[in-house]
Every structure is written in structure tokens, then in C-alpha cells.
Amino acid sequence: xxxxxxxxxxxxxxxxxxxxxxxxxxxxxxxxxxxxxxxxxxxxxxxxxxxxxxxxxxxxxxxxxxxxxxxxxxxxxxxxxxxxxxxxxxxxxxxxxxxxxxxxxxxxxxxxxxxxxxxxxxxxxxxxxxxxxxxxxxxxxxxxxxxxxxxxxxxxxxxxxxxxxxxxxxxxxxxxxxxxxxxxxxxxxxxxxxxxxxxxxxxxxxxxxxxxxxxxxxxxxxxxxxxxxxxxxxxxxxxxxxxxxxxxxxxxxxxxxxxxxxxxxxxxxxxxxxxxxxxxxxxxxxxxxxxxxxxxxxxxxxxxxxxxxxxxxxxxxxxxxxxxxxxxxxxxxxxxxxxxxxx
Numbered sequence: 387x388x389x390x391x392x393x394x395x396x397x398x399x400x401x402x403x404x405x406x407x408x409x410x411x412x413x414x415x416x417x418x419x420x421x422x423x424x425x426x427x428x429x430x431x432x433x434x435x436x437x438x439x440x441x442x443x444x445x446x447x448x449x450x451x452x453x454x455x456x457x458x459x460x461x462x463x464x465x466x467x468x469x470x471x472x473x474x475x476x477x478x479x480x481x482x483x484x485x486x487x488x489x490x491x492x493x494x495x496x497x498x499x500x501x502x503x504x505x506x507x508x509x510x511x512x513x514x515x516x517x518x519x520x521x522x523x524x525x526x527x528x529x530x531x532x533x534x535x536x537x538x539x540x541x542x543x544x545x546x547x548x549x550x551x552x553x554x555x556x557x558x559x560x561x562x563x564x565x566x567x568x569x570x571x572x573x574x575x576x577x578x579x580x581x582x583x584x585x586x587x588x589x590x591x592x593x594x595x596x597x598x599x600x601x602x603x604x605x606x607x608x609x610x611x612x613x614x615x616x617x618x619x620x621x622x623x624x625x626x627x628x629x630x631x632x633x634x635x636x637x638x639x640x641x642x643x644x645x646x647x648x649x650x651x652x653x654x655x656x657x658x659x660x661x662x663x664x665x666x667x668x669x670x671x672x673x674x675x676x677x678x679x680x681x682x683x684x685x686x687x688x689x690x691x692x693x694x695x696x697x698x699x700x701x702x703x704x705x706x707x708x709x710x711x712x713x714x715x716x717x718x719x720x721x722x723x724x725x726x727x728x729x
Contacts, residue, residue, distance in 0.1 A: 409587045412580040414554035415445055415519075417587065418561035419483065423453050426481065429565060432459040432468055433485030433519075442487050443521065443580055465495035472516045473503055481565055482516050489522030489574065490534045503570040504545030513568040517561070523615055523665050524713055525578035530701035533709075535614075535666035540572045541643045541675070547596055548643040550574040552617035554585040556640055559594030567596060574642075576615045583618065599646035601653075605635035608727055609653040610719065611676055612663040613639040620663055622716035623723055632727060642672050647679055654680045658689035659726050663714055668696035690729035695722045 409417060422429045431446060437460040440447030450458040461468045465486060472482035486492045492499070495518075503514045524533035540546050547569050551557040557575065564571040602617060603624050610620040617638045624634040637653050639645065654660050660680055662673040677692045695714050703709045 405589050406586045407589065408584055409554050409558075410581050411551075411554045411557050411576070411583045411585075412443065412445055414558040414585075414587045415561060415575060416447070416449075418558045418565075419446065419449065420452070421590070422481075422483075422562060422565045423449070423457060428479055429481045429483065430457040430459065430475070431483045431485065432461055432472065434461055434463055434487050436460060436485050441485065443577065445519075445580075446485070465491055466498055469495040469498035469503070469516075469518065473498065473506075473514055476515050477512060483519060483565060484516060485519045486521065488528075488532045488534075488577075489520035489536060490531050492518070492520050492536065492572075496539075499540070499546070499570065499572075500543045504543050506545075507569070508545060514570045515566075515568045517564045517567075517571050517573055519573045519575060521575050521577045523576045523578050524702045524709055525615065527704065527706055527709060528577075529704035533702035535574075535664070535697070537572070537574050537642055538666060538671050541672055542670075545569070546643060547571045547641070548574065549596060549641050550576075550613045551594075551640065552576075552579075552612075552614055552638050554583065554587045555592070556594050556600075556638075558587045559592050560596065560640065562591075562593045563596050566593075571596070574614065578615045579618075594640065597641045597644045597646060599640055599649035600638045601635065601649075602638045603634065603636040605633040605657065607633045607657055608659045608661065608723055609635045609637060609657045610661045610663060610723065611637045611639065611650065611653070611673075613642065613672070614665060616663045616665055616714060616719075619714065619716045620719055623719040626716070626720055627723060627727075632723075634723065639672070639676075645672075645675065645679070647683070650676055650679050651683045654684040655687040658687055659729070660688075661693045661695060661719070661723055661726055663695045663719055663722075665697055665713060667699045668694060669699050671696055690726050693722060693726050695719060
């Protein structure tokens with residue numbers, strides 16, 4: 387489907403066990419925003435069309451009716467200005483959450499993020515507690531200007547934290563943690579998962595710590611390390627490999643900066659074979675840093691080459707067959723895993 391299909395699709399919140407409910411990935415983000423805005427009057431959200439319209443993907447739908455236009459602020463199409471405004475608000479005690487309509491558009495606010503927000507505490511000890519929501523990734527046939535996975539830009543920048551939730555529960559918990567963190571946090575949310583993924587989400591104070599990876603599946607023969615949309619693809623491939631008699635571990639990084647080096651090294655030492663998967667293009671991606679950590683700290687435990695599966699170094703295609711060829715998926719992960727298992 388295209389990015390704008392299903393924007394007005396109704397979703398149903400189902401009650402789960404005590405203190406949980408089933409939400410889509412998108413609903414979990416909205417629930418986190420609402421919870422933090424109810425809990426702390428300093429929290430506000432700002433971005434293009436996030437108020438009356440409810441956001442391009444309807445993530446912020448209903449918030450302006452609940453909290454008013456002073457805390458749900460529609461901005462012009464000026465990413466640089468809105469981020470600098472958020473920085474100024476943070477100096478005055480507010481906790482702004484800025485929505486980039488698409489992660490691709492974050493480039494026009496690059497100076498405010500990497501030159502100012504990231505360095506400010508280092509320069510004069512003034513924290514910059516802002517959260518920048520960046521809806522990224524492909525799979526929705528949106529073309530090269532609306533499908534990029536550009537998280538590595540910010541992983542490379544000292545002074546920033548970068549998170550990338552792969553489940554509704556983590557989308558909720560990591561956003562709570564991001565808003566409360568005194569550092570600027572880039573919150574990469576995956577558009578492809580907005581309405582395609584549901585899960586049980588705790589209510590209330592269910593923070594997910596920044597900097598802590600999660601073992602999504604335990605295994606002995608091979609480790610697949612992924613984040614974002616690729617975690618679900620990795621789990622699908624691992625299930626298929628289990629039916630063939632293989633034991634595969636799946637690690638969800640969850641935080642890209644700071645990386646959970648202990649979890650990365652532990653899984654590499656445990657299985658001896660590692661496949662790293664991400665949707666972003668291969669060169670200088672997060673997977674390269676993960677591979678370097680393993681090479682430096684777990685080399686003697688390896689029984690095969692550290693393998694990366696990522697998108698090629700091209701813009702994201704618009705054509706559906708080309709985009710499918712461009713993006714990693716469960717079938718490609720399965721093929722790469724089988725090759726590594728046979729090494």
C-alpha cells in the first residue's frame with residue numbers, strides 16, 4: 387500500500403491482562419505522548435499538521451482536542467526553525483517533542499541538531515531535553531524522498547541518543563524514556579509498522595531503558611542482530627530455520643546510540659556466527675559498528691565471517707518490484723542465514 391492509504395482507518399483497542407492492552411505500533415506512540423502530556427505539563431508536541439489534522443499518519447490525532455493548541459503546536463514547513471524553537475523551549479523548562487513528518491525531512495534541520503543540540507551541554511552545561519520523532523523506512527511505495535533510513539547520520543554524532551523501537555511495547559516505553567532524558571534523543575519510528583504490527587502494551591509507568599538491547603528469541607547456532615522493521619523479518623526467518631532444526635538467536639538492538647555492547651558481544655560469543663540486518667544502506671551503517679565491536683571483542687569465539695545484510699547504496703526506489711528488491715526481508719535473511727550456518 388502507499389503511505390497515505392489507511393490514514394483514517396479505524397483501530398480498536400483491546401483489553402489484555404491487568405494493566406495491558408493490545409495496540410498497534412502507531413497507537414502505542416500516541417498513547418505514550420498522551421501519557422507524558424497528562425503526567426507532566428512541561429511536555430508539548432510540535433510539527434507540521436499535527437494539530438487539527440492529527441499528523442500525516444494520524445499519530446497525534448485527538449491530542450489537540452485534549453491538550454489545546456498551546457501544547458499541540460502546528461508549525462510551518464520549516465524543520466530548522468521548529469527544532470531551534472524546541473531547543474529554546476527546553477532552555478525555559480519545557481520538554482518538546484518535535485515530529486518530522488518524514489525522517490527524510492530531518493536533513494533541513496540538521497544544523498540545529500548536530501551543531502547545536504548535540505554540543506550544547508558540552509559547551510556550557512545546558513541540557514537540551516528535546517525528542518525528535520523521525521518516521522523512517524520504506525515498504526510503503528513512497529519513493530526516495532519519503533522512505534529513507536538515515537539514522538546513521540545521528541549515531542555518528544556525539545551528544546545525541548538514538549532509539550529505534552521494533553514492537554508496540556518498546557514504541558511506548560522508549561518514547562517515555564526519550565521524553566524524560568536530559569539529552570536530545572532521535573526517536574526513529576518505522577512507518578511500515580504503524581498499522582501492520584500489533585502487540586500488548588503495558589499501561590502507565592512502563593519505561594524501556596535507553597541503551598539496553600533485548601533478546602527476542604534465544605538460540606545456540608546463529609545470532610541475528612537487527613532493529614526496527616527488520617526485527618520482525620528476522621523472527622520470521624528464525625521460525626523457518628527452527629522448523630529445519632536450527633537454533634537461532636534474535637537480538638533487537640532497540641537503542642542505536644549508545645549501543646548495548648555487552649549484549650552484542652554476549653550473543654556473538656554464545657553462538658559463534660553473527661548475521662547483522664538493517665534496512666538502511668550498507669556502507670557506514672549501524673551494522674558496520676556492530677561488526678567492529680564483535681571483531682574487536684569476540685573474534686576468537688567466531689566460527690564464521692561476520693555477515694551484513696542491508697540495502698544497497700542507492701536511493702530508495704519508488705517502483706514496487708524495485709523497492710522489494712532493495713529492502714531486506716525474511717526470505718533474504720533466511721538465505722543469508724543458511725549460507726552462514728553452512729560455513
